Amino acid sequence: MEFLDTVQKVWEIVLQYKWLTFLVAFGAVSFLIYRIVDFLQYMHVNKFTKPDDITMNEDVFKKKRQRKGSRSMKLLWKGTSSWGAQLVFIASIPFLVYWFNQKGISDGYVYMILIGLSFVLNLTLSKLFPLWTPARPYACRAFQHEKAIQPGNMAFHFWGVVSWSVPAYFFWEYFQVNGWIGSVFFIIISQLIQVVIFIYSIKKSAIPYLEYPGLSDNFKKNMQKYLKEHGMKDSEVGVLRMNMGPNAFATSLAGYKQIVITEELIQGYKDPTNPDFTLKLSEDTIEAITSHEVGHIRHHHVEKGIAMGILISSAVTIAVYHLFSADPSNYVLFKEGTSQQLLLYWGQCIFNTMLVYPITFITLLVSRRKETQADTYLLNTNGCKNGKDFFHQIRHIAPVNNLGLWHSCNGTHPAAHEREQRMLEWEKEHCK
Numbered sequence: 001m002e003f004l005d006t007v008q009k010v011w012e013i014v015l016q017y018k019w020l021t022f023l024v025a026f027g028a029v030s031f032l033i034y035r036i037v038d039f040l041q042y043m044h045v046n047k048f049t050k051p052d053d054i055t056m057n058e059d060v061f062k063k064k065r066q067r068k069g070s071r072s073m074k075l076l077w078k079g080t081s082s083w084g085a086q087l088v089f090i091a092s093i094p095f096l097v098y099w100f101n102q103k104g105i106s107d108g109y110v111y112m113i114l115i116g117l118s119f120v121l122n123l124t125l126s127k128l129f130p131l132w133t134p135a136r137p138y139a140c141r142a143f144q145h146e147k148a149i150q151p152g153n154m155a156f157h158f159w160g161v162v163s164w165s166v167p168a169y170f171f172w173e174y175f176q177v178n179g180w181i182g183s184v185f186f187i188i189i190s191q192l193i194q195v196v197i198f199i200y201s202i203k204k205s206a207i208p209y210l211e212y213p214g215l216s217d218n219f220k221k222n223m224q225k226y227l228k229e230h231g232m233k234d235s236e237v238g239v240l241r242m243n244m245g246p247n248a249f250a251t252s253l254a255g256y257k258q259i260v261i262t263e264e265l266i267q268g269y270k271d272p273t274n275p276d277f278t279l280k281l282s283e284d285t286i287e288a289i290t291s292h293e294v295g296h297i298r299h300h301h302v303e304k305g306i307a308m309g310i311l312i313s314s315a316v317t318i319a320v321y322h323l324f325s326a327d328p329s330n331y332v333l334f335k336e337g338t339s340q341q342l343l344l345y346w347g348q349c350i351f352n353t354m355l356v357y358p359i360t361f362i363t364l365l366v367s368r369r370k371e372t373q374a375d376t377y378l379l380n381t382n383g384c385k386n387g388k389d390f391f392h393q394i395r396h397i398a399p400v401n402n403l404g405l406w407h408s409c410n411g412t413h414p415a416a417h418e419r420e421q422r423m424l425e426w427e428k429e430h431c432k
């Protein structure tokens with residue numbers, strides 16, 4: 001009988017909190033779509049044949065395809081287990097609160113314990129578990145190889161947890177529902193501080209390109225002229241000596257800016273899965289890549305990204321404050337008189353888990369548009385410098401194209417073969 005009573009009560013909550021049901025259903029559907037797309041990608045990869053414009057040993061190609069196939073299968077299980085783990089965590093929070101209360105621990109301490117627990121979970125499972133980090137709302141592939149337990153990552157997660165939990169605790173205590181204003185203010189400050197620290201640390205490790213011995217005088221002369229015409233200082237372009245693979249990126253915040261190219265992009269990068277191939281670019285191509293990065297800066301892409309991050313996090317915060325402002329005992333799982341902050345914490349966990357895929361989808365859509373815009377800038381300002389060769393060579397390292405649908409759900413950049421094709425056509429029309 002008691003069991004039936006509980007079922008009855010849960011059903012009443014479903015009726016009373018339709019928005020919560022809707023949120024969970026929305027989250028579940030988006031999760032399922034991502035997994036179906038993962039499976040379709042797996043099928044697509046396994047039957048992909050070598051493109052005609054790529055010269056490569058057939059065996060090497062087959063091994064690469066096989067590796068990519070097993071990677072996409074792994075992604076399917078990884079996505080399932082991490083989302084499942086988050087569901088288990090959300091479901092266990094009310095029981096954890098109950099259990100701690102039974103031990104005579106007051107809600108204030110329970111709050112601190114839960115925050116500490118999220119820090120540890122986030123840190124150790126950070127490759128799977130995007131629970132508290134609004135600044136990194138999706139599992140960014142570039143960071144997947146970094147070790148979890150290291151000072152930079154620990155500070156990042158500590159800041160993520162503290163900058164949410166401390167404002168939420170005090171602003172609710174003093175202003176209740178209106179406390180969201182304080183929390184949103186903290187989100188803005190927190191995001192800005194993170195970007196400033198990031199730019200500062202990049203600037204510290206970058207070697208100014210004029211001082212870098214691996215680039216020719218001719219390249220430096222061209223670059224000086226180009227940067228001057230495009231409102232950049234020489235000190236704002238540098239070379240990064242870290243094992244990040246052949247890469248380049250730009251970061252800026254209201255005039256505080258830096259472009260970096262990795263040393264591997266300049267000196268060459270040996271394909272670890274093909275002994276016959278080394279990515280080696282001409283200086284013209286490196287110049288074109290730098291123009292793409294200048295495009296990001298000129299279009300204020302980083303600032304727009306921060307604004308979007310702030311907007312999304314703030315909307316979620318406002319929703320959490322308003323939708324989880326009812327007495328916690330309304331949710332059956334919590335007893336009467338439970339601190340409201342514990343309910344806020346629970347609500348934030350639910351929102352993060354349910355919205356992780358929709359937010360990822362939108363963020364990546366915007367990201368790909370920015371990349372296309374930066375490519376346009378490259379073409380308009382340095383279009384005849386063989387920028388396409390970068391993509392042609394990258395395709396020798398990764399010759400198997402993604403399924404279009406999968407790429408729309410997961411790609412930070414437009415597909416390399418599409419970018420190469422676009423530049424090829426542009427060159428035919430505009431160069432020589």
Ligand SMILES: [Zn+2]
Nearest residue numbers: 292296371374
């Ligand atoms: Zn870019």
